Amino acid sequence: MEELKEKLKVQLIAQLNLEDITPEDINSSDPLFGEGLGLDSIDALEIIVLLQKEYGIKIEDTKKGKEIFQSIDTLAAYITENRK
Amino acid sequence: MPLHYFESMNNPVIRKYVSVDNRSVKVNGTGLLLNEQGADFGEFMKQIYHSCSISYLKFFKMDPQSKxxxxxxxxLLQDDDRDRFEPEEKAIVLANSASSLNTDEKYFESINDIPSPAVFVYTLPNIVAGEICIHHNLKGENTFFIQEESDIQFMVSYLNILFNTTSTRKVIAGWVEVDLADNYRAFLMDVEKENGGESQGNFTVDFIHQIFKL
Structure with a gap:
């Protein structure tokens, strides 16, 4: 799981063009949206695309997004449970 | 009413102008930053970003034309007094020839796979105007013209109409383009309406033709 979290940090930085942010800057339990990394709604769509492309996961119920995208911890847990 | 009717009815003044292309950044015709290493677009934009001490993470998510x-x-606006005019009195009028084709093409390529929402949101030429308005709190006229080539006569006439018929007192105007071959050029002017007086305005077609070529 730790390996997946580190990989996710690298993928998010690349996919979301988070210039000047390194994986070490991201705490796995920090919120991704709002006060944390300050991601916005377009970033949320990009994360959905990332999950589909890299892990074959389609998020059918958008209401779950808020829970899943809370932090690197929650994202990694969801991928572990649902990856194909 | 013909556009030229509105010429010379006022005394707009170009307070400052900036040009950016693959060779340099110039302010009022004087070099501010040279691209001596021949950096590509992305690298040169990063150099400008850091050398101007800009801190705006969203910058890195923008498409080339918005950057x-x-x-x-x-x-252009780094030494501007932001509160001198009301946001509604500050306008932006831009133009180019290539519209947003550079980004449109990238989006078109991406739809073979899963299309990128972050690229899609930049597939309109006026998004660059929106990014500038958000950052500098401009809430007046917001227009983007697509022209075969830079039409300075038209731009002067259009701005004079704005100054003379609306509450506009300041306009960020000019040309912003990244074309399909990745050639790029921005030329922006900060034009303000003088309050009365007999000043010799430099906001003329001839003068802008001169500075546009610098």
Missing amino acids: LGFVAAKI
Whole structure:
């Protein structure tokens, strides 16, 4: 799981063009949206695309997004449970 | 009413102008930053971003045309007194020839796979104007013209109409383009309406033709 979290940090930085942010800057339990990394709604769509492309996961119920995208911890847990 | 009717009815003044292309950044015709290493677009934009001490993470998510317009506007307005005019009195009027084709093409390529929402949101030419308005709190006229080539006579006439018939007192105006071959050029002017007086305005077609070529 730790390996997946580190990989996710690298993928998010690349996919979301988070210039000047390194994986070490991201705490796995920090919120991704709002006060944390300050991601916005377009970033949320990009994360959905990332999950589909890299892990074959389609998020059918958008209401779950808020829970899943809370932090690197929650994202990694969801991928572990649902990856194909 | 013909556009030229509105010429010379006022005394707009160009307070400052900025140009950015693959060779340099110039302010009022004087070099501010040279691209001596021949950096590509992305690298040169990063150099400008860091050398101007810009701190705006969203910059890195913008498409090339928005990055170009954003840095040009940032340099143009960096010493501007933001509160001198009301947001509704500040307008932006831009133009180019290639519209948003550079980004449109990238989006078109991406739809073979899963299309990128972050690229899609930049598939309109006027997004660059929106990015500048958000950052600098401009809430007046917001227009983007697509022209075969830069039409300075038209731009002067259009701005004079704005100054004479609306509450506009300041306009960020000019040309912002990244074309399909990745050629790029931004030329932005900060034009303000003088309050009365007999000043010799420099906002003329001839003068702009001169500075546009610098």
